[in-house]
Amino acid sequence: DTGVSQDPRHKITKRGQNVTFRCDPISEHNRLYWYRQTLGQGPEFLTYFQNEAQLEKSRLLSDRFSAERPKGSFSTLEIQRTEQGDSAMYLCASSHPRTQSSGNTIYFGEGSWLTVV
Amino acid sequence: DQQVKQNSPSLSVQEGRISILNCDYTNSMFDYFLWYKKYPAEGPTFLISISSIKDKNEDGRFTVFLNKSAKHLSLHIVPSQPGDSAVYFCAASAGNNDMRFGAGTRLTVKP
Numbered sequence: 008d009t010g011v012s013q014d015p016r017h018k019i020t021k022r023g024q025n026v027t028f029r030c031d032p033i034s035e036h037n038r039l040y041w042y043r044q045t046l047g048q049g050p051e052f053l054t055y056f057q058n059e060a061q062l063e064k065s066r067l068l069s070d071r072f073s074a075e076r077p078k079g080s081f082s083t084l085e086i087q088r089t090e091q092g093d094s095a096m097y098l099c100a101s102s103h104p105r106t107q108s109s110g111n112t113i114y115f116g117e118g119s120w121l122t123v124v
Numbered sequence: 125d126q127q128v129k130q131n132s133p134s135l136s137v138q139e140g141r142i143s144i145l146n147c148d149y150t151n152s153m154f155d156y157f158l159w160y161k162k163y164p165a166e167g168p169t170f171l172i173s174i175s176s177i178k179d180k181n182e183d184g185r186f187t188v189f190l191n192k193s194a195k196h197l198s199l200h201i202v203p204s205q206p207g208d209s210a211v212y213f214c215a216a217s218a219g220n221n222d223m224r225f226g227a228g229t230r231l232t233v234k235p
Binding site for chain 2: 120
């Protein structure tokens with residue numbers, strides 16, 4: 008399967024701990040996105056990369072959140088000093104340069120569930 | 125700032141009938157619109173899209189209609205099948221900027 012891959016799928020952590028999620032985009036997709044989704048809401052944009060460059064960050068991305076894509080391939084999203092309000096599904100998505108000029112279609116992974124207790 | 129709105133949190137239809145899911149947006153700069161389908165505990169799956177230069181796009185049982193003057197789009201599913209039961213998200217983007225999503229509509233197709 009060559010879809011967007013996310014790991015881990017589920018994470019339960021204690022408040023105050025750090026967590027890291029990994030995303031492997033679809034091959035040849037140069038853009039990689041992170042979204043967050045809570046119950047009853049649609050996905051909310053957090054940040055995106057074009058190759059290794061982080062081009063946009065939402066104001067939702069507090070100082071405790073950091074995302075990297077060091078080699079322009081996989082990406083990590085780290086949350087430091089987790090809070091209960093961080094509990095959500097973290098979604099990664101990617102898009103191919105071919106689609107970006109005519110309307111950018113993004114393809115999501117399965118998501119990583121975070122529960123902060 | 126809710127730029128994309130799906131005002132119906134849920135919709136129930138009979139198998140074989142038409143399902144119509146609605147979406148409204150406020151940002152006139154949006155030029156690309158998409159529908160995603162989401163099953164529980166999975167990520168959203170791309171379904172169909174439409175550019176602002178068109179008013180209709182069809183793919184099998186799925187048709188998306190865009191009314192730019194009303195800032196409204198809809199997704200028609202004909203005929204509806206029980207496997208279509210899922211949460212449907214409307215999304216929109218302006219240029220190549222980040223995509224905004226509605227809150228979703230839960231569709232239930234009854235056998």
